[in-house]
Amino acid sequence: MSSIERSPWLIHYDASSCNGCDIEVLACLTPVYDAERFGCIVTGDPKQADIFLVTGSVNHLNAPILRNIYDQMPEPKAVVAIGACAYTGGVFSECYNVSGGVASTIPVDVYVPGCAAKPESILGGVVRAAQILKEKEKAARKARRKARK
Amino acid sequence: MKGIEICIAIAYVVVGPLLGGLLDGMDRIITARLQGRVGPPLLQPFYDLRKLFTRRISPVNRLQLPLIASHLVFAVLTGVLFFYGSDILLIVFVLTLASVFLLLAAYSTGSPYSTIGAERELLLMTAYEPMVIIALVGLYGVAKSFNFYEILGSKMPAYLYLPGIYIGLVYVLMMKLRKSPFDISTSHHAHQELVMGLTADMGGPALGLVELAHWYESVYLFALVLLFFSSSWISALVGLAFTYLLIILMDNVTARAKWGFVLSFAWVVALVAGAGNLIPFYLISRGTP
Numbered sequence: 001m002s003s004i005e006r007s008p009w010l011i012h013y014d015a016s017s018c019n020g021c022d023i024e025v026l027a028c029l030t031p032v033y034d035a036e037r038f039g040c041i042v043t044g045d046p047k048q049a050d051i052f053l054v055t056g057s058v059n060h061l062n063a064p065i066l067r068n069i070y071d072q073m074p075e076p077k078a079v080v081a082i083g084a085c086a087y088t089g090g091v092f093s094e095c096y097n098v099s100g101g102v103a104s105t106i107p108v109d110v111y112v113p114g115c116a117a118k119p120e121s122i123l124g125g126v127v128r129a130a131q132i133l134k135e136k137e138k139a140a141r142k143a144r145r146k147a148r149k
Numbered sequence: 150m151k152g153i154e155i156c157i158a159i160a161y162v163v164v165g166p167l168l169g170g171l172l173d174g175m176d177r178i179i180t181a182r183l184q185g186r187v188g189p190p191l192l193q194p195f196y197d198l199r200k201l202f203t204r205r206i207s208p209v210n211r212l213q214l215p216l217i218a219s220h221l222v223f224a225v226l227t228g229v230l231f232f233y234g235s236d237i238l239l240i241v242f243v244l245t246l247a248s249v250f251l252l253l254a255a256y257s258t259g260s261p262y263s264t265i266g267a268e269r270e271l272l273l274m275t276a277y278e279p280m281v282i283i284a285l286v287g288l289y290g291v292a293k294s295f296n297f298y299e300i301l302g303s304k305m306p307a308y309l310y311l312p313g314i315y316i317g318l319v320y321v322l323m324m325k326l327r328k329s330p331f332d333i334s335t336s337h338h339a340h341q342e343l344v345m346g347l348t349a350d351m352g353g354p355a356l357g358l359v360e361l362a363h364w365y366e367s368v369y370l371f372a373l374v375l376l377f378f379s380s381s382w383i384s385a386l387v388g389l390a391f392t393y394l395l396i397i398l399m400d401n402v403t404a405r406a407k408w409g410f411v412l413s414f415a416w417v418v419a420l421v422a423g424a425g426n427l428i429p430f431y432l433i434s435r436g437t438p
Contacts, residue, residue, distance in 0.1 A: 003196060003199040003200040003203055004200050004203065006193075006196040006200070007193065007196045007197045007200045009197075030186075031184060031185035031186045034181070034186040034187050034188070036177070036181060036186065036187075036188060036189050037186075037187050037188070037189065038189075039189050039190075039193050039196055039197070041197075041337065043344070043345070044344035044345065045344060045345040045348075045349055045352070047206060047349070047350060047351065047352030047353075047356075048345070048348075048351075048352050048353075048356055050200075050204075074204040074205055074206035074352050074353050075204075075205045075206070076205075137203070140205075
């Protein structure tokens with residue numbers, strides 16, 4: 001197991017959801033689901049996070065914030081879009097201010113379905129994102145080795 | 150005699166972080182069990198550290214990483230001097246210097262979160278420093294020495310003579326190990342009002358170095374506790390385990406305090422428990438030849 005797979009640290013940002021998915025994200029940390037089993041820590045600091053959990057639809061006000069958090073994270077990084085709103089904008093997709101899902105602003109690696117998404121599937125998404133991070137790390141290492149040659 | 154001490158000091162440099170990491174790992178498991186969770190594997194802190202050193206992040210400025218490296222160097226030096234058997238009073242000054250480097254690293258970024266964290270850390274240092282000095286004076290009173298091995302070898306049950314100072318030292322330990330309610334400058338838990346504070350602008354290898362320094366620090370802090378229970382093997386084991394579990398319990402049952410409370414409360418503890426212990430101890434020991 002690579003080191004990143006053993007300790008994926010998370011940062012959670014609520015773009016503009018109804019809070020349903022956010023409550024489920026926090027439920028992942030409770031005794032029933034216990035995300036720390038997988039070495040997850042919710043850091044609250046983009047510079048220390050590996051996986052970016054985003055809930056809710058993106059609008060013109062929070063798109064720069066989303067971009068900012070994403071840019072501050074170290075390489076390699078993965079984004080998990082949680083819930084229907086983070087996928088397409090959900091029930092808010094027709095609103096005049098909504099620009100769509102998370103993918104309208106930053107690249108998304110894993111989509112977790114649901115409205116609200118279940119804690120089990122959120123944990124599944126995080127574990128999948130950790131695997132993607134491992135592959136990204138491997139690819140980056142290969143690219144660096146090639147560049148050195 | 151000096152040869153053994155050099156060996157122990159070198160062993161500290163090698164084994165120190167392993168011990169500190171294991172203490173951290175056990176802490177996380179016990180905390181999880183107290184909350185009814187399974188918790189991470191025992192070696193999780195080592196996985197975290199290894200990952201932090203593989204992360205690629207451009208530093209905030211050119212000053213931050215050298216300052217953090219100095220913090221680590223002086224944290225290690227404190228422990229080395231401690232186990233080499235240097236004067237404990239000197240060690241306290243090196244310990245303060247190590248903390249000052251971490252403060253400077255946080256201040257250098259100019260971010261409001263780091264600045265608030267650094268200011269709170271400064272308050273914490275003001276809060277615990279008087280108690281550390283009182284503890285050393287008390288240990289000198291018992292063993293008539295400022296040398297780690299001479300205090301350890303004096304076989305005096307210091308906890309019987311200095312119960313108040315022991316309580317004061319537990320407060321210092323909770324502040325140094327960043328435990329609730331005194332984790333005002335930085336915290337590992339994201340549920341606090343100021344999440345990272347001091348380490349807000351440190352990512353990847355920079356945070357790894359801070360973690361490593363923290364492990365080194367925790368080892369000699371527990372060695373300082375050991376001085377209170379050095380009368381026998383059993384009392385040493387029981388005393389260390391009790392202190393360790395007490396600090397974890399306090400971390401889990403208390404909420405973060407405001408800085409004003411931390412400062413005034415620490416000074417009241419230093420004055421009441423520390424000085425209140427020193428004065429009767431001085432009077433009693435003056436009576437005995």
